[in-house]
Every structure is written in C-alpha cells, then in structure tokens.
Amino acid sequence: MGVTINDVAKAAGVAPSTVSRVISDSSLISDRTKRKVKRIMEDLGYHPNINARNLANQTSQTLGIVMPSSASKSFQNPFFPEVIRGISSTAHMKDYSLLISTGETEEQILEAVEKMVMGKRVDGIILLYSRENDPIIQYLLKQEFPFVLVGKPYQHVERITYIDNDNYGAAREVTNTFIRKGHQKIAFVGGSRDFLVTQERLSGYCDAMKLSGLPLNEGYIFHDDFLLESGKASIDHLMRLEEPPTAIVAADDIIALGILSSLADLGKQVPEQVSVISFNNLVLAELATPRLSSVDVNIFQLGNEATKLVIDRIQSNDTHSKSVIVPYRIVERQSSLEEQAK
Structure with a gap:
C-alpha cells in the first residue's frame, strides 16, 4: 500500500488537515511548518493526488496564456518564448500548469478563451499583448474572470491588472x-x-x-x-x-x-x-x-511578475486592479x- 496523507501527518507530528493545507499552499500554515511537511513528504515518497485536490477545490491549477496571434506566427518572435519562460518558472514553483491558446484568427482565439473560461479549464489568464478594442478583454471583464495583461490597457485601466515597461x-x-x-x-x-x-x-x-x-x-x-x-x-x-x-x-x-x-x-x-x-x-x-x-x-521578469499577479488574484479573490512597471535599460x-x- 502506498504512503498516505495520514502517514505524512504522523511522521510530521501534525494533523492530516495541516498536511492538506500545506499541499494547497494555504497562507494559514507557517513557512516553517510547510518546509517541515514538504521535507517529510519527499522523504516518504508521498505524491499528492493533484486531480482529486483540484476537483475538491473546484480549481484546474492551470493558467491560460493568450498570444496576440496564432502560436505558429507568434513564436517567430523570440520575445514570446522568453516571456513564457518567465511565466513557466513561477507557475512551476506554484504548482500551476500552462495552457496556451490556439487559433489562426481573432475569432478563433476568442473562441478558445471562451472554452477555457466556460469549461473551467483554467483558473486565470495572462494576455501577452495589449491592443485597441480587444474583444477578449471585454469578454474577461464581463465574466469577472481573473486575468493579467502584459502591456498597458487601452481602456478600463481602473479595472485591469497589468505589467508593463515605460x-x-x-x-x-x-x-x-x-x-x-x-x-x-x-x-x-x-x-x-x-x-x-x-x-x-x-x-x-x-x-x-x-x-x-x-x-x-x-x-x-x-x-x-x-x-x-x-x-x-x-x-x-x-x-x-x-x-x-x-x-x-x-x-x-x-x-x-x-x-x-x-x-x-x-x-x-x-x-x-x-x-x-x-x-x-x-x-x-x-x-x-x-x-x-x-x-x-527584462522580458523574463515581465512573465515572472505577471504570473505572480494572476495567481494572487486567483487565490485572494481581490478584484482591485494593480499595475507594475518593470524597469528598462x-x-x-x-x-x-x-x-x-x-
């Protein structure tokens, strides 16, 4: 029989509920306890059932990434692999997976985003661009869905969390x-x-x-x-x-x-x-x-900070907009x- 959450709790001298909170990275648990429980999980070879946890929490533990055009065209510019590398770095530390939008036209990309949101495939979305009168932003605002914009918003600045350069x-x-x-x-x-x-x-x-x-x-x-x-x-x-x-x-x-x-x-x-x-x-x-x-x-930092912002929005349910300006040289x-x- 495999190692159970009760085995981890017994070895760590804590309640099974504490182990569950450590797995979900709850802010109610101290960093010291988190480090201790995670070390014991590793020593015992315990791997939490992520799917079961996500089902119970009604989350996907996945972030959506929306490109400005089809992925095949966008990836011709190394900016996008680099910003995604920054996103991936933080997402990995926070146990989030990534789902990149697909579609050759704006209509197809919007349809892909709608499927992400309505199908609960992602918990939040990072848009890697900002353009005028974007129907995707209008849709996400209407749905009150957590998202972060890489770039300055064209409008609704007071309602959108974004990261940009000067x-x-x-x-x-x-x-x-x-x-x-x-x-x-x-x-x-x-x-x-x-x-x-x-x-x-x-x-x-x-x-x-x-x-x-x-x-x-x-x-x-x-x-x-x-x-x-x-x-x-x-x-x-x-x-x-x-x-x-x-x-x-x-x-x-x-x-x-x-x-x-x-x-x-x-x-x-x-x-x-x-x-x-x-x-x-x-x-x-x-x-x-x-x-x-x-x-x-600082492309990598743009992706890194955007991920922190969207995860913060997801976990805190904070609807107040924020903006971060990354320095340039x-x-x-x-x-x-x-x-x-x-």
Whole structure:
C-alpha cells in the first residue's frame, strides 16, 4: 500500500488537515511548518493526488496564456518564448500548469478563451499583448474572470491588472540618444498600430523629435508586423526616400535584424551610414552583425511578475486592479556607436 496523507501527518507530528493545507499552499500554515511537511513528504515518497485536490477545490491549477496571434506566427518572435519562460518558472514553483491558446484568427482565439473560461479549464489568464478594442478583454471583464495583461490597457485601466515597461520614456530616451549624437533624420519602424506598445513607443519618438525642434517627417514612420520581413520592407521604403534617414528606432529586435540584413544587402555601413537601436535585447541582438543596440525590457521578469499577479488574484479573490512597471535599460552596442557628422 502506498504512503498516505495520514502517514505524512504522523511522521510530521501534525494533523492530516495541516498536511492538506500545506499541499494547497494555504497562507494559514507557517513557512516553517510547510518546509517541515514538504521535507517529510519527499522523504516518504508521498505524491499528492493533484486531480482529486483540484476537483475538491473546484480549481484546474492551470493558467491560460493568450498570444496576440496564432502560436505558429507568434513564436517567430523570440520575445514570446522568453516571456513564457518567465511565466513557466513561477507557475512551476506554484504548482500551476500552462495552457496556451490556439487559433489562426481573432475569432478563433476568442473562441478558445471562451472554452477555457466556460469549461473551467483554467483558473486565470495572462494576455501577452495589449491592443485597441480587444474583444477578449471585454469578454474577461464581463465574466469577472481573473486575468493579467502584459502591456498597458487601452481602456478600463481602473479595472485591469497589468505589467508593463515605460515604453514611452524608453523610446523618447533612445531617440534623444540619436539626437545627441548629431542625427536629425531619424526614422521609427514599429509593429502594428493597434498594439499599445507600438503607440507608446511612437509617442516617445515623436515627442523627442518635437521637443528638440526637429521636424516630424511622416515618410520616416513605418508600421508592419513584429517580424523579420517587416524590417526588410521598412528599408525598401526608407532608402527610396529623397533624403533617407541616418538613424532608425526599431520597436523590436526581430524587426531590427531585418533592417540590418537589408542595409547589408544595399551596401550601407552600420553605424557609419545608418545607426540602429531597437527594443527587447534578445540574445540575437548580441549575435547580430554588427552587434545590435537595444533596450532591455527584462522580458523574463515581465512573465515572472505577471504570473505572480494572476495567481494572487486567483487565490485572494481581490478584484482591485494593480499595475507594475518593470524597469528598462539601454544597452548600446556597435549599431549605434557612430556619431553623425555635423
């Protein structure tokens, strides 16, 4: 016969109910007792029946992850595997499993979320994006279902718990970095305009240009998806202008890699002829040729903190919204070190 909860309780000198509370990570039990009981569980080889526990508690012990588009497309950008790595790290420590949404269209993704919620497949949801008029957010608010947003909400800020960076401040700072180096023809290449991260970074770029007395050239602003091909398309547009930019603020490292690739194909020297700074500071930024300057937004921490927030909402039933701003830092490498000739 296998080890039972009563065996653990006897060995630990506590009641079986205390062992149950340790298994469910109850705040009523001290950390000292939790460590003691968990050590004895390990020594005895006791493994709790998670399914039975979840059935009794009417929980799934699972978190849902919602991508901005189909997983096959989203995973082309290493931002998402990295933020999921941060989510997974905390979820594992808290004994939560993960369920990633699937679907090729917004309608299919919404349908997948509805199945998660109505089928009680997950206890809470983490949205890895923020966009205008998102029907998924509207649905989750209507259902009063626990969720956390990675990114600044477009609306209902007072009702939504979210985690983000100061994207406006970061974009303004990197644009000013170029301006201090003597650049005046500075372009901005962003992702889709309906994403709040694009809007915030574009606003920071625009305000830096205006406050420095530099003209805003609409031809220098280019938007597409957060993909390699978007960076290549932006160069095809920007380098055809009568006065091409001498510096580019890219809203994402993958976009920037496309930019570097196309500039190399055209024989443009980086940073001597065109300087580039982007966002996310992926491992690929260090491996790029030349090495890519980038804003480190602490992607892993975004996922880690988002998971803590959603689990806190689940376990405390606290409906008050919270916001966490994760700090960023600019990592300058070869792609932006050159100063523009006056």
